[in-house]
């Protein structure tokens with residue numbers, strides 16, 4: 583091992599675990615809140631728990647500035663703006679936010695209310711990520727969404743009127759009953775809203791979801807899904823969005839700083855129910871993973887104490903090449919070998935054989951210090967990454 587593990591940029595992930603209704607395809611740590619649009623959620627207690635949780639994690643990151651904050655879920659937009667404001671004020675009293683810090687809030691269009699977006703902006707949120715999924719009302723119904731396409735468009739326009747210009751729209755494709763023409767129509771409706779960023783995910787049947795137990799009729803097969811992906815990729819590029827990660831497209835200068843930091847194997851604190859963090863401990867030449875209790879009730883009861891930690895794990899050096907590749911090979915730009923050494927603390931010589939195998943297979947290509955996935959490699963990311971599994 584080269585003793586060269588250096589601390590990368592730091593992000594903060596905040597998990598807000600409740601949703602109005604659980605979508606049948608979703609395996610995120612999200613809990614249906616039976617009280618409707620959240621009238622009686624324990625907002626105050628949860629913000630207290632988040633701040634106590636953050637305080638408890640602070641010794642891991644003394645003195646390091648935070649470059650991005652991401653409120654993910656669940657449905658963070660269930661939380662009224664005053665709670666997001668209170669959290670951000672508490673967090674900025676405990677941590678230094680770097681200038682231009684990106685602060686994203688995931689938003690379900692079914693929770694958009696007039697006047698709310700101005701207040702989120704006032705609280706410091708400067709980017710919104712809308713879970714749109716589709717603009718086809720039949721598809722939205724089959725996905726169990728709580729909004730229709732007109733509500734989705736109206737929510738995005740409300741946010742734009744409130745001054746948000748850095749918006750992401752999440753769309754999914756290969757939906758039950760979806761044809762290529764329908765997927766293209768979804769994109770056209772998205773383009774009409776002129777978002778700065780698009781995420782375009784293939785619907786996957788995740789274990790332990792309603793869809794995995796009872797797959798819906800009419801899911802396009804792998805070849806049709808690939809067809810949709812290729813066509814859509816070209817359409818999105820033709821509109822001036824750069825394809826920079828498997829599912830992510832951005833206008834110039836509008837890539838998601840928070841997700842980029844994950845994909846570049848950066849560091850992040852994870853606070854909130856079930857949140858995961860990854861922190862490089864330079865002095866110890868170690869990389870720590872830490873996660874929190876998953877269930878909101880247990881989290882609320884224990885956050886901020888040693889008992890609130892779901893687990894800690896140190897990433898053994900043998901496992902780091904695989905973990906690093908799992909992230910950076912999602913990126914069109916790939917990685918630099920200098921960065922590999924800095925972020926894993928390992929010498930490049932240790933992966934020379936695997937890299938050569940990937941070059942020979944036509945999966946990766948090298949120019950200077952930079953290694954990038956080829957078109958073929960992007961199609962077989964799992965196989966490429968598997969080369970780096972520990973023996």
Ligand SMILES: C[S@@+](CC[C@H](N)C(=O)[O-])C[C@H]1O[C@@H](n2cnc3c(N)ncnc32)[C@H](O)[C@@H]1O
Pocket residue numbers: 607608609610654655656657688689690691712713714715752753754783784785786787788
């Ligand atoms: C954690 S969700 C947050 C968005 C927000 N909760 C909502 O649904 O409106 C992030 C995104 O992941 C995508 N997603 C969730 N489950 C998926 C699945 N099974 N397959 C593909 N994409 C999925 C959706 O596009 C979703 O908007």
Ligand code: SF4
Pocket residue numbers: 600601603604605608609610612655656657690713
């Ligand atoms: S609203 Fe989002 S987080 Fe909640 S269940 Fe649906 S997809 Fe999952």
